[in-house]
Amino acid sequence: MISAFAKLKFGRKAIRTDVVGLDVGGVTTRVVRLKRLDNNTIHVVAADVLPHVDLPLGAAGDVRPAPLLLPKPLRARYASVAVTSPQGGVRLLSIPANPESLAGLNFAFFTEMMGLPEGVEHRIGYEVLATEGHEQSVLAVALPVRQTRWAMTLLPQGIPTPCSLQVGGAAALNCFSRELAMHHADVPAIFVHIGNVVTVVAAFYKGRLALYRQCMMGSQSLVKTVQERFGIEEELVPGVLEDDLIDASQPIAAAIEPFLRQLVLVREFVERKRACRIEKVLLCGALLGTKHWNIHINQTMGLTPEIWNPLATLPCLPEALSERVKGMESRFATAVGAALAVLEVDHDLPR
Amino acid sequence: MTYHVNLLLDDERRSASPVNLGMALRMGVVVAVATLLLIIVMLFVKSRDVQIRAADAQSKWAHLEPQYKHLLALRASRDELRASCRQIEACQRSRLPMGEELAQLQLGVPADIQFTALRFNQFAGNQKAGAVATRSYEMHITGKISGGDPKESVDGLIKYLSSPAYTNRVEAVTVPNNGFRKEVVRVSAGETRTDWFFELVCRYRPRSFE
Numbered sequence: 359m360i361s362a363f364a365k366l367k368f369g370r371k372a373i374r375t376d377v378v379g380l381d382v383g384g385v386t387t388r389v390v391r392l393k394r395l396d397n398n399t400i401h402v403v404a405a406d407v408l409p410h411v412d413l414p415l416g417a418a419g420d421v422r423p424a425p426l427l428l429p430k431p432l433r434a435r436y437a438s439v440a441v442t443s444p445q446g447g448v449r450l451l452s453i454p455a456n457p458e459s460l461a462g463l464n465f466a467f468f469t470e471m472m473g474l475p476e477g478v479e480h481r482i483g484y485e486v487l488a489t490e491g492h493e494q495s496v497l498a499v500a501l502p503v504r505q506t507r508w509a510m511t512l513l514p515q516g517i518p519t520p521c522s523l524q525v526g527g528a529a530a531l532n533c534f535s536r537e538l539a540m541h542h543a544d545v546p547a548i549f550v551h552i553g554n555v556v557t558v559v560a561a562f563y564k565g566r567l568a569l570y571r572q573c574m575m576g577s578q579s580l581v582k583t584v585q586e587r588f589g590i591e592e593e594l595v596p597g598v599l600e601d602d603l604i605d606a607s608q609p610i611a612a613a614i615e616p617f618l619r620q621l622v623l624v625r626e627f628v629e630r631k632r633a634c635r636i637e638k639v640l641l642c643g644a645l646l647g648t649k650h651w652n653i654h655i656n657q658t659m660g661l662t663p664e665i666w667n668p669l670a671t672l673p674c675l676p677e678a679l680s681e682r683v684k685g686m687e688s689r690f691a692t693a694v695g696a697a698l699a700v701l702e703v704d705h706d707l708p709r
Numbered sequence: 710m711t712y713h714v715n716l717l718l719d720d721e722r723r724s725a726s727p728v729n730l731g732m733a734l735r736m737g738v739v740v741a742v743a744t745l746l747l748i749i750v751m752l753f754v755k756s757r758d759v760q761i762r763a764a765d766a767q768s769k770w771a772h773l774e775p776q777y778k779h780l781l782a783l784r785a786s787r788d789e790l791r792a793s794c795r796q797i798e799a800c801q802r803s804r805l806p807m808g809e810e811l812a813q814l815q816l817g818v819p820a821d822i823q824f825t826a827l828r829f830n831q832f833a834g835n836q837k838a839g840a841v842a843t844r845s846y847e848m849h850i851t852g853k854i855s856g857g858d859p860k861e862s863v864d865g866l867i868k869y870l871s872s873p874a875y876t877n878r879v880e881a882v883t884v885p886n887n888g889f890r891k892e893v894v895r896v897s898a899g900e901t902r903t904d905w906f907f908e909l910v911c912r913y914r915p916r917s918f919e
Contacts, residue, residue, distance in 0.1 A: 481718075698711075
């Protein structure tokens with residue numbers, strides 16, 4: 359495991375202009391192809407939703423899924439794979455800005471700091487984001503080795519060839535950052551990415567990541583709560599969440615409570631540390647029961663969250679979005695971010 | 710700022726090229742070696758073929774060489790003989806055919822002329838280096854005229870020698886100084902006779918050895 363950690367190298371200098379970002383491990387597989395065109399702008403060339411691929415959650419044995427067959431419009435030369443996994447860890451760490459601290463960034467350090475469970479082999483990576491005064495912020499990610507191997511077997515040969523393997527939450531940060539710079543003038547903002555099991559809260563200040571938190575609740579928590587409270591089948595839950603026929607506000611409030619506490623903590627931490635006010639909350643992901651999320655976030659934060667479409671962050675070529683994408687645009691932050699990470703590392707250009 | 714923490718290991722990376730670089734290199738090496746071997750084999754086969762053909766040619770040459778040398782000797786002999794023939798022919802062409810000349814001369818000599826001497830002189834001409842050698846002839850005629858008009862007879866002979874029958878051969882016909890004279894001969898006591906004598910020089914055109 360340590361040798362695998364030592365072998366990690368980041369930021370390979372290969373010029374890539376055509377990358378397909380894959381968000382695997384969720385309820386569906388989100389795929390988006392981005393291309394840097396001649397005028398140096400990144401466009402969405404194609405986007406689609408593919409069937410769910412089972413993410414191996416156990417600790418034992420290798421799982422060999424069937425190779426992922428991408429439709430022709432999505433076949434770029436390179437693929438950036440982001441694994442959305444409840445076992446994947448993302449942490450924004452602050453460490454003293456001195457050489458000793460950098461020398462101490464080893465596997466044991468990250469295992470302890472990220473609270474990785476024992477007995478599960480993880481692959482860990484990190485990137486020093488910035489140094490401010492006596493502190494430097496380090497973005498650390500971890501993914502079970504079994505899931506990294508699984509992800510690589512999705513594209514075993516031919517085109518596209520994997521050039522990047524990222525943790526879903528960290529990959530989505532690229533899309534958040536881009537959206538903030540392009541459409542919100544880098545105001546202090548909080549992005550909320552609601553996943554099926556995990557919800558990510560990322561606070562940005564002056565266009566940089568200021569705080570990152572994962573909350574182990576997602577749309578699935580709401581579904582289960584409503585299902586148990588009203589004793590209905592899972593298929594009927596979306597109707598209950600969207601309509602006003604049954605009042606589900608109380609159980610939903612109870613289910614959403616842990617997330618709201620995290621959200622408040624994030625806002626207070628950023629506002630105090632940076633001496634600013636959070637001006638925007640952007641919401642994306644599996645937006646089941648949007649109105650409930652809106653109401654509760656509004657009540658807690660005093661801000662009306664904006665529903666954000668990650669595919670609108672970048673210009674889109676005509677006919678780029680397939681029929682299956684309609685209504686699911688807000689779930690593409692991770693796939694777009696994974697592809698953006700590769701394109702922007704290769705071309706260090708102003709956004 | 711880009712948030713890119715890549716968990717991909719080096720041994721998990723592969724080329725985006727549809728052709729695997731390593732495989733292409735290996736194939737290239739194999740093809741190069743195979744091509745080299747093929748060239749070596751072809752050169753060897755060609756060399757063997759050349760050796761066999763050379764040996765075959767040598768054995769044939771050994772058989773043919775005496776004949777070839779004999780042929781060369783024959784050719785040399787033939788060329789020598791041809792050269793001799795040409796020389797003889799040239800020599801023949803350069804000579805004046807005396808018999809024909811005399812036969813033709815008889816036809817034009819007036820009846821009152823009697824030749825007392827006929828002499829042919831031969832000269833070698835055009836001795837310059839590189840020029841074709843020539844041979845020149847002069848015919849000296851000395852004769853006596855009996856009866857008739859001597860001058861008219863001599864003029865008739867000169868006219869005959871300048872006629873078209875001689876145009877191609879004779880260059881000039883001249884009478885030397887004192888070449889036309891009379892002599893009074895005593896036949897008996899108190900009786901004399903006047904004889905006319907003449908000399909003519911007939912110069913022939915040079916005859917080359919070509």
